[in-house]
Amino acid sequence: MNFMGYRRPDGTAGIRNHVLVLPTVNCANQVARGIATNVRGAVWVEHQHGCSQLGEDAQQTARAFIGHGIHPNVYGIVVAGLGCEVIRAQDVAAAIRRHCPYKPVHTIIIQDEGGSNKAIRAGTAAAQAMMIAASALQREAIDAGALILGTECGGSDACSGLSGNPALGTASDLLIDAGGTAILAETAELIGAEHIIAERAVNAAVREQCYATIRAFEDSAKTMGVDMRGSNPTPGNIEGGLSSIEEKSLGCVYKGGTKPLQAVIGWAERISAKGLVFMDTPGNDIEQLTGMVAGGCHICVFTTGRGTPTGSPIAPTIKVATNTAMFQRMRDNMDLNAGTIITGEETVAQVGQRIFAEMLAVASGKLTKAEVLGQNDFAIMRIGPSM
Amino acid sequence: MNKFKAIIMKPQDNVATVIEDIAAGCDIEINIEGNSIDLQVIDNIPFGHKVAIRDIAKDDRIIKYGEVIGVATAPIAAGRHIHVHNLGGCRGRGDLENGTQE
Numbered sequence: 020m021n022f023m024g025y026r027r028p029d030g031t032a033g034i035r036n037h038v039l040v041l042p043t044v045n046c047a048n049q050v051a052r053g054i055a056t057n058v059r060g061a062v063w064v065e066h067q068h069g070c071s072q073l074g075e076d077a078q079q080t081a082r083a084f085i086g087h088g089i090h091p092n093v094y095g096i097v098v099a100g101l102g103c104e105v106i107r108a109q110d111v112a113a114a115i116r117r118h119c120p121y122k123p124v125h126t127i128i129i130q131d132e133g134g135s136n137k138a139i140r141a142g143t144a145a146a147q148a149m150m151i152a153a154s155a156l157q158r159e160a161i162d163a164g165a166l167i168l169g170t171e172c173g174g175s176d177a178c179s180g181l182s183g184n185p186a187l188g189t190a191s192d193l194l195i196d197a198g199g200t201a202i203l204a205e206t207a208e209l210i211g212a213e214h215i216i217a218e219r220a221v222n223a224a225v226r227e228q229c230y231a232t233i234r235a236f237e238d239s240a241k242t243m244g245v246d247m248r249g250s251n252p253t254p255g256n257i258e259g260g261l262s263s264i265e266e267k268s269l270g271c272v273y274k275g276g277t278k279p280l281q282a283v284i285g286w287a288e289r290i291s292a293k294g295l296v297f298m299d300t301p302g303n304d305i306e307q308l309t310g311m312v313a314g315g316c317h318i319c320v321f322t323t324g325r326g327t328p329t330g331s332p333i334a335p336t337i338k339v340a341t342n343t344a345m346f347q348r349m350r351d352n353m354d355l356n357a358g359t360i361i362t363g364e365e366t367v368a369q370v371g372q373r374i375f376a377e378m379l380a381v382a383s384g385k386l387t388k389a390e391v392l393g394q395n396d397f398a399i400m401r402i403g404p405s406m
Numbered sequence: 407m408n409k410f411k412a413i414i415m416k417p418q419d420n421v422a423t424v425i426e427d428i429a430a431g432c433d434i435e436i437n438i439e440g441n442s443i444d445l446q447v448i449d450n451i452p453f454g455h456k457v458a459i460r461d462i463a464k465d466d467r468i469i470k471y472g473e474v475i476g477v478a479t480a481p482i483a484a485g486r487h488i489h490v491h492n493l494g495g496c497r498g499r500g501d502l503e504n505g506t507q508e
Contacts, residue, residue, distance in 0.1 A: 178423075262489050263495025264495050265496065265497050266476070269473050361413070
């Protein structure tokens, strides 16, 4: 089973050929946007971090930047910095070059260039050259087993666990059967369902790591002295019929399919295992998406009951509606409808097949609604306070 | 279209999820693994919300997907709406910890 993708010199497969403009600090956000808007087809991200972070927090932020730079969906990258930040653009660029010596990487430092306008001008020239070179590459047939799928559910309703998530679980199983990888994430949304995923671990160490990761997340909520229902389920989840974190989790865990759990990894860590992998992420949609994409996920399938526009700038994000009413209401955001399971028109297995077929079509170049809308959601998960 | 107006996930569940808005007083039929259950709905139940399919005593476990999703914080008669007003989650409840040990 093949898709049409871009074979990179190191053997990895890309499903897009983006030129990414990435600020390593929030002070460079406007310059990054200025560069990308000058170059047709270039994408950029914005965020609030990159400075005033310490230790593991700073390392984790840098890991997310580098993960996006070395991502096989990115042909080339312009890294934009201010010049005095903690996470320096030149260090991020050097790390990307170390991992991917074949990849065009250009660094713009606003203070060195002599201000925003000059930085935008220099960055635009670099991005333009990359875009022309990128456009010369041809897609070729690549085995589906090369793909890494990120699974996500957000804006959940009571149908998520009945339709969209079990169907996504089927698609995840199909990809793993083809030799690929699927990521289950959203640690907060596994509380109460951890036994279902942990008991599928390939060994005792992975099982214990899975339990410990979820326990640590729950303990952090407990130490805050709050009822998780203040934020999870969210007010929208509750309006949609979800009553407790356990109910939400039991619906969420279905999207991880039925395959053995191979590994547990941290936020934005590189995905190297084949098969099902659990990434420790918040339930926050955009922080989760950013972590999975930084880890190397090519494509995300995002099930939603309430509806969401979310999309990564570099990994196509397929939106699956869990109910037909929302699918019809938010047609400009939704790619597929799993609400047919609720109405009895299709089975979970049929919709799962349909999601898998769409994944291969999108991997081969078909645009998602989120891509057409220019969604470029990107958010850094924080550990400690800003200094 | 599905002739059933609610879905039960596992035979041991004591709740069903309604798949259209149900008005109080309606009689509905629910299917679980080939068996159908007739239920008179007592409350208005919005799309996606849960209805008790059996009488549930206070502090009894509420079961969906064959798993515990919380406990009843009040007695719940079959046909009643089950939601945050009568279902208490057991997990992630820092508000119940209050500095005490688990």
